[in-house]
Amino acid sequence: MVAPGKRNLKKKFVRTVKSTKEYRFREKPKGAYCALCNKKLQGVPRGDLRKLSKTEKRPSVLFGGILCSDCRDSCFDDAIMLKTGLIKDSDVSFSKKHYVKEAVAKIQI
Numbered sequence: 111m112v113a114p115g116k117r118n119l120k121k122k123f124v125r126t127v128k129s130t131k132e133y134r135f136r137e138k139p140k141g142a143y144c145a146l147c148n149k150k151l152q153g154v155p156r157g158d159l160r161k162l163s164k165t166e167k168r169p170s171v172l173f174g175g176i177l178c179s180d181c182r183d184s185c186f187d188d189a190i191m192l193k194t195g196l197i198k199d200s201d202v203s204f205s206k207k208h209y210v211k212e213a214v215a216k217i218q219i
């Protein structure tokens with residue numbers, strides 16, 4: 111019988127000399143992906159984060175671990191143009207709106 115704590119783990123069958131044994135193991139999670147363009151994020155570790163320090167878990171920049179650098183730059187560009195009045199609120203694309211709004215609150219001009 112399987113231990114109750116190991117029921118939800120992935121199982122793998124390994125053939126030995128006498129019989130086939132079942133091994134249970136925890137699957138390593140997939141890496142982090144950009145919320146806008148779905149590109150794989152750099153600097154974000156996979157697996158167990160409990161033993162890492164806070165700065166090792168994600169990049170310390172705003173939207174680090176959420177957006178890739180290209181999307182972050184375009185959000186900041188939109189936020190600056192919105193703050194200076196070059197574009198209107200309706201010109202920002204709907205998918206970026208949440209991040210641009212957050213960047214506008216952080217920018218001090």
Ligand SMILES: [Zn+2]
Binds near residue numbers: 149181
């Ligand atoms: Zn992106």
